Amino acid sequence: MISKKDVEYIARLAHLEIDEQDKEVFTNQxxxxxxxxxxxxxxxxxxxxxxxxxxxxxxxxxxxxxxTSISREKALANAPDQREGQFRVPPIIG
Amino acid sequence: xxxxxxxxHQLRDKIDRQEVSPAEVLAAFYRRINEVEERVKAYIxxxxxxxxxxxxxxxxxxxxxxxxxxxxxISTAGIKTTCxxxxxxxxxxxxxxxxxxxxxxxxxxxxxxxxxxxxxxxSSTENSGLYPTRNPWNLxxxxxxxxxxxxxxxxxxxxxxxxxxxxxxxxxxxxxxCGVVGLKPTYGNVSRYGLVAFASSLDQIGxxxxxxxxxxxxLNAICGHDPLDxxxxxxxxxxxxxxxxxxxxxxxxxLPREYFSMDFDQEVKTSxxxxxxxxEQAGARVEEVSLPSADFALxxxxxxxxxxxxxxxxxxxxxxxxxxxxxxxxxSEMFTSTRSxxxxxxxxxxxxxxxxxxxSGYYDAYYLKAxxxxxxxxxxxxxxxxxxxLLISPTTPTTAFKFGEMSDPIDxxxxxxxxxxxxxxxxxxxSLPCGLDSKGLPIGLQMMGGHFAEGKILQAAYTLEQxxxxxxxxxxxxxxx
Numbered sequence: 169m170i171s172k173k174d175v176e177y178i179a180r181l182a183h184l185e186i187d188e189q190d191k192e193v194f195t196n197q198x199x200x201x202x203x204x205x206x207x208x209x210x211x212x213x214x215x216x217x218x219x220x221x222x223x224x225x226x227x228x229x230x231x232x233x234x235x236t237s238i239s240r241e242k243a244l245a246n247a248p249d250q251r252e253g254q255f256r257v258p259p260i261i262g
Numbered sequence: 263x264x265x266x267x268x269x270x271h272q273l274r275d276k277i278d279r280q281e282v283s284p285a286e287v288l289a290a291f292y293r294r295i296n297e298v299e300e301r302v303k304a305y306i307x308x309x310x311x312x313x314x315x316x317x318x319x320x321x322x323x324x325x326x327x328x329x330x331x332x333x334x335x336i337s338t339a340g341i342k343t344t345c346x347x348x349x350x351x352x353x354x355x356x357x358x359x360x361x362x363x364x365x366x367x368x369x370x371x372x373x374x375x376x377x378x379x380x381x382x383x384x385s386s387t388e389n390s391g392l393y394p395t396r397n398p399w400n401l402x403x404x405x406x407x408x409x410x411x412x413x414x415x416x417x418x419x420x421x422x423x424x425x426x427x428x429x430x431x432x433x434x435x436x437x438x439x440c441g442v443v444g445l446k447p448t449y450g451n452v453s454r455y456g457l458v459a460f461a462s463s464l465d466q467i468g469x470x471x472x473x474x475x476x477x478x479x480x481l482n483a484i485c486g487h488d489p490l491d492x493x494x495x496x497x498x499x500x501x502x503x504x505x506x507x508x509x510x511x512x513x514x515x516x517l518p519r520e521y522f523s524m525d526f527d528q529e530v531k532t533s534x535x536x537x538x539x540x541x542e543q544a545g546a547r548v549e550e551v552s553l554p555s556a557d558f559a560l561x562x563x564x565x566x567x568x569x570x571x572x573x574x575x576x577x578x579x580x581x582x583x584x585x586x587x588x589x590x591x592x593x594s595e596m597f598t599s600t601r602s603x604x605x606x607x608x609x610x611x612x613x614x615x616x617x618x619x620x621x622s623g624y625y626d627a628y629y630l631k632a633x634x635x636x637x638x639x640x641x642x643x644x645x646x647x648x649x650x651x652l653l654i655s656p657t658t659p660t661t662a663f664k665f666g667e668m669s670d671p672i673d674x675x676x677x678x679x680x681x682x683x684x685x686x687x688x689x690x691x692x693s694l695p696c697g698l699d700s701k702g703l704p705i706g707l708q709m710m711g712g713h714f715a716e717g718k719i720l721q722a723a724y725t726l727e728q729x730x731x732x733x734x735x736x737x738x739x740x741x742x743x
Contacts, residue, residue: 175614182572182617183579183594184610185602197671198615204672205561208631211638218633221463221493222640222688223450223713228492242356246583255582260593 170199265290266419267735270328270476273422277327284317284327284371291329291373295420298739303395304405304415306334307342308374316371325483326369331421333412334375335382336467337456338362341372345458346390347380349578349585349604359456360491361425361467361484368483373421376411380606381575382432382460384408385677388665389608397439398736399703403662406436406677412470413440418739423471423480427457429464430563431657431681434693437470438657438706441695441736443723444470445477448714449688450495452481453488461570462493464563464685474694474724478502481716497714505717508725510544513718516551516650521680526659533697533705534656540729541654541722551646551653555638559683562639564675565619565632566686571609572616578604611671636686643687647712652722655680657693657706680708690716692723695732702737 175195179186186194240253249256265273265287276282292310299305313329321327332338335345337355339362344350358366365372379389387395387410395410397403398418405414409426413436416424426433428446437444445468452467459465469480482503487496517538522531542548580586580600587603590596605613619628646653659679668674684691689710696707707726711719 170618174618178614178617178621181621182613183597183601184605184613185598186610190607194611194614197611198618200670200672201564201611201615201675202618204675205564205628208558208561208565208635211555211558211631211635213631213634213638216634216637218630219637219640220633221449222636222686223448223493223495225450225493230489238356245356246353248580248584248586257581258590258593258596 170195170202264419266294268422269472270325270422270479274325274328284321287327288313288317288329288371291421295373298398298418298420301396301401302398302414302418302420302739303393304376304411304418304420305331305374306344306346306377306392306411309341309372312341313371313373321369323367323369324479325365327371328369329371329373329422330365331373331376331412331415331424332362333378333409333424333426335378335427335458336362336425337458338372338375341375343375343458345381346378346392347604347606347609348391351585353584355456357456360453360488362456364484370483376415376424378411379408380609381458382408382427382429383571383608383612385431385435385674386668387411389606391606394665397662398739399441400662401738402664403703404439404665406439406662408432409470410436413437413442413444416440416442416470416472417736423469423476425467425484426470427465427467428685429461429567430685431678433468433470434657434681434691434706434708435678437693438704439662441704441734442470442472443474443477443692443694444468445481445692445716446684446690447481447485447716448690450493451485451690451714451716453491453494455488455490459574461567462574463570464567474720474727475503475506477692478506478720500717502716502720505720506724507721508728510541510546510722510725513546513652513722514650515541515546515548516646516653517548518553518556518653518655519550520553520556521655524659524679526656527661529699530656530658530660530705533699534654534707537696537707537726537730538654541726544725544729551650553642553646553683555635555642556683558635559639559686560675560679562632562635562686563682564615565628566636568612568616569619569629570616572613572620575609575613639683640687643689644712651711651718653710655708655710657681657708661699661701661703661705684710689713690719692719694723694727696730697732698734
């Protein structure tokens with residue numbers, strides 16, 4: 169069973185801030201979903217290979233050649249903040 | 263008959279014969295949108311100006327002059343693509359999704375971008391960060407989701423056809439609720455380049471249309487290998503319209519026992535079984551079959567999809583695009599406050615669920631287990647498709663529900679119980695209307711096929727469509743006089 173502490177821990181990993189009231193709600197809801205998911209433990213999977221993609225796939229390679237790409241201007245057009253042609257962010261340390 | 267009531271193939275023929283110009287068709291659709299949009303709210307953005315310019319240019323291709331709507335999680339260069347999220351409310355992509363490129367090359371005109379549950383997470387559009395879309399058959403009911411805007415637009419005559427995306431049923435379930443046709447192609451048949459990623463191993467773009475022939479037409483336009491999507495499959499593409507012919511003689515159809523024995527709406531069951539009987543009378547061989555591992559598909563889905571989502575949505579941090587919180591004295595504070603203010607509750611729930619499933623100590627018990635379940639589910643389907651051409655089930659356990667009726671997340675997740683296994687196995691499936699329930703709401707029937715068996719599905723669906731001649735129109739938006 170998932171606890172309020174677990175929810176606080178997961179929220180921190182996911183960079184989410186949850187207020188006290190929502191913590192209760194999320195704890196209950198995630199608990200119920202995990203209970204539902206738990207039925208998977210009844211499925212015998214000993215020795216079964218995991219499937220990531222259902223259509224057979226192998227690595228897709230291409231020549232390492234320069235192709236046209238999005239211009240710096242276009243790439244920065246949605247930036248919340250920019251300076252000198254680069255994304256600008258708040259201080260990392262401090 | 264109004265222009266907006268015509269299926270794409272009839273509109274296109276009229277345009278080809280020069281009975282009507284693309285500009286006149288476009289005007290008819292925007293008039294219709296003006297009439298119904300206030301009630302239905304299918305769209306987030308209308309692109310009337312760009313569409314008008316395009317309609318005045320010479321257009322060629324199999325969809326020349328056909329006005330379509332695009333789900334707002336599919337990138338459109340220079341046109342806002344919001345995913346119905348506060349986080350992307352002002353995001354304007356610098357490039358087109360491959361499917362948008364291909365529709366443009368085929369001559370189609372984009373009417374606008376349609377509403378969805380935020381980041382395609384939901385089954386009703388109630389999780390939209392903007393507003394819910396309403397079902398044209400009954401405005402008190404949801405249109406389904408997450409491609410609810412696309413399905414409602416097509417049902418209301420506010421688009422000739424639309425694109426949706428389907429991760430666990432997001433094309434088929436709203437198509438069923440809105441009485442239209444929705445096709446989820448085989449995983450890898452349609453490029454995902456430019457589709458804002460939710461769960462990358464499950465997501466697939468597909469058409470939502472008025473009839474089966476239109477689904478084939480749109481699939482033709484959007485399918486095929488794309489070097490920009492390494493999961494798109496390189497294989498010769500058939501002309502899907504060649505399967506738009508009647509005939510199920512000798513076709514082997516399976517009815518999964520595990521689906522039909524579930525506790526669900528009796529009217530839905532009766533209607534689907536009656537439709538199956540029509541196929542049987544037309545020469546199909548119908549038998550009950552077993553898909554033992556399908557019972558576990560929904561549980562596996564609610565590990566795999568949130569796990570992939572938690573990783574995919576890590577990119578929304580306020581650095582390069584989208585919303586940035588004003589609480590940003592420090593970088594880590596900016597990340598957390600941007601995400602906390604930007605995402606809605608369902609998105610947060612799934613990110614946390616996925617983060618939990620992938621976190622240290624739980625990976626084997628959840629993610630690995632779910633990936634193993636996927637192997638078993640896929641093998642079950644593969645086994646059946648050696649003997650059967652198609653499987654049939656209801657698309658949804660109920661018809662459209664009312665707003666607020668599914669307040670518990672797990673109840674809402676159950677709306678996808680019949681559609682999710684298809685995504686887990688990566689196979690194609692279609693939903694088409696097979697009747698109305700006693701409340702006058704459409705019932706959807708789902709046909710599933712083996713990998714790349716879209717042709718067979720389309721042929722059987724077309725045959726059933728002709729046999730049933732489903733002609734009812736949504737009551738609440740009516741024809742304009």
